Amino acid sequence: MSRKIKVGIIGAGTIGSVHADAYKKVANAELVALCDILPDKLAEKAKRHGVPVTYTDYKELLKNPEIEAVSICVPNNMHAPIAIDALNAGKNVMLEKPMCLNADLARQVIAARDANKKVLQIGMVRRQSTEADIIKKLIEDGRLGDVYQIRVKLIRRRGIPGLGGWFTTKALSGGGGIIDISVHALDLSMYVTGLWNPTAVSAKTYSKFGSPIKDYHYVSMWAGPPKMDGTFDVDDYAAGLIRFGDKATLSFEVAWACNARDENCIEILGDKGGVKLEGSNVVLLTEYDNRPADIKLDYNAQRDGFADELTKFIAAVNGEGEVPATPEQGLIMMRVLDAIYKSSDLNKEVEI
Numbered sequence: 570m571s572r573k574i575k576v577g578i579i580g581a582g583t584i585g586s587v588h589a590d591a592y593k594k595v596a597n598a599e600l601v602a603l604c605d606i607l608p609d610k611l612a613e614k615a616k617r618h619g620v621p622v623t624y625t626d627y628k629e630l631l632k633n634p635e636i637e638a639v640s641i642c643v644p645n646n647m648h649a650p651i652a653i654d655a656l657n658a659g660k661n662v663m664l665e666k667p668m669c670l671n672a673d674l675a676r677q678v679i680a681a682r683d684a685n686k687k688v689l690q691i692g693m694v695r696r697q698s699t700e701a702d703i704i705k706k707l708i709e710d711g712r713l714g715d716v717y718q719i720r721v722k723l724i725r726r727r728g729i730p731g732l733g734g735w736f737t738t739k740a741l742s743g744g745g746g747i748i749d750i751s752v753h754a755l756d757l758s759m760y761v762t763g764l765w766n767p768t769a770v771s772a773k774t775y776s777k778f779g780s781p782i783k784d785y786h787y788v789s790m791w792a793g794p795p796k797m798d799g800t801f802d803v804d805d806y807a808a809g810l811i812r813f814g815d816k817a818t819l820s821f822e823v824a825w826a827c828n829a830r831d832e833n834c835i836e837i838l839g840d841k842g843g844v845k846l847e848g849s850n851v852v853l854l855t856e857y858d859n860r861p862a863d864i865k866l867d868y869n870a871q872r873d874g875f876a877d878e879l880t881k882f883i884a885a886v887n888g889e890g891e892v893p894a895t896p897e898q899g900l901i902m903m904r905v906l907d908a909i910y911k912s913s914d915l916n917k918e919v920e921i
């Protein structure tokens with residue numbers, strides 16, 4: 570019999586609010602506590618989401634024996650330390666992306682999960698979409714044949730988030746566009762194709778737009794406005810190639826900012842067919858009567874991916890299913906990201 574699981578959210582920022590709204594749609598979850606280091610923001614968010622108990626120190630929240638599960642929605646540098654403390658305190662953990670700052674920390678988080686035998690899920694929300702389901706099924710049904718190349722383009726013309734704040738400070742974020750947005754597209758690509766064996770990377774990252782901060786002209790900014798006296802020491806553009814043994818490759822171009830038009834697209838090429846995901850549009854590139862033909866797949870796109878991922882998290886806590894994005898896959902992702910930055914620094918291909 571499913572139990573009602575009492576939940577706390579650590580980090581009451583933008584994504585913390587998204588989790589708070591999503592938990593309301595999860596039948597077996599009850600959001601009972603919220604934590605943030607900023608008291609004013611904490612009070613405002615607790616009121617907005619109707620959360621009865623607040624903490625400014627996450628360690629105090631972890632002492633609350635009623636709370637069985639936590640969502641960790643803080644800046645990237647705090648993902649691993651809070652996740653490890655939460656697991657050691659006997660809590661089940663929903664950890665936002667990216668899993669943490671690097672692969673070494675990811676291994677430590679997994680060790681804490683194993684030592685405490687708790688549920689640990691990574692926040693790869695793009696898997697919780699109908700387009701992901703459609704593409705995964707097309708591939709599993711053999712409609713693409715042998716998949717040998719994936720092309721990822723995530724281009725923002727001017728889309729640096731939180732300029733000058735934690736997003737653009739390497740010690741707090743671990744990196745720029747690569748660690749922030751490429752994780753979603755790389756994870757989705759590996760998830761739908763099942764290519765979880767990346768072996769080598771050749772990449773270059775650049776840092777061209779974020780500094781000096783006063784010269785950055787933007788239209789809108791996630792987690793803005795800019796902090797004029799803040800730091801920008803991360804990548805705002807990267808390009809590269811990931812090898813999956815001798816079976817497949819993935820080329821990527823990821824920009825928080827560059828002088829090109831916005832693009833958000835993943836193309837998967839197989840020897841029988843291809844698929845293009847652009848925004849949430851799915852097009853199957855195939856043949857009809859021996860002629861190249863495109864099939865645009867229409868579907869009902871109304872779905873709350875965050876509610877779906879938290880529903881699966883709470884089900885896993887109740888012992889009613891597996892987490893949809895495992896920390897082992899999160900570790901593979903962190904090894905890829907480490908290799909991208911290392912390849913860029915060394916100016917050559919590196920093994921993963």
Ligand SMILES: NC(=O)c1ccc[n+]([C@@H]2O[C@H](COP(=O)([O-])OP(=O)(O)OC[C@H]3O[C@@H](n4cnc5c(N)ncnc54)[C@H](O)[C@@H]3O)[C@@H](O)[C@H]2O)c1
Nearest residue numbers: 580581582583584585604605606642643644645665666667
């Ligand atoms: N899944 C997604 O699509 C998605 C989207 C955006 C952000 N994220 C991830 O969510 C995380 C947070 O991003 P955001 O945009 O909400 O950032 P944000 O800056 O809006 O919020 C972070 C909050 O954490 C608080 N905080 C910092 N240190 C803390 C600590 N030690 N204890 C408690 N609270 C602390 C900050 O005061 C802030 O309110 C990041 O890791 C980001 O990558 C995921």
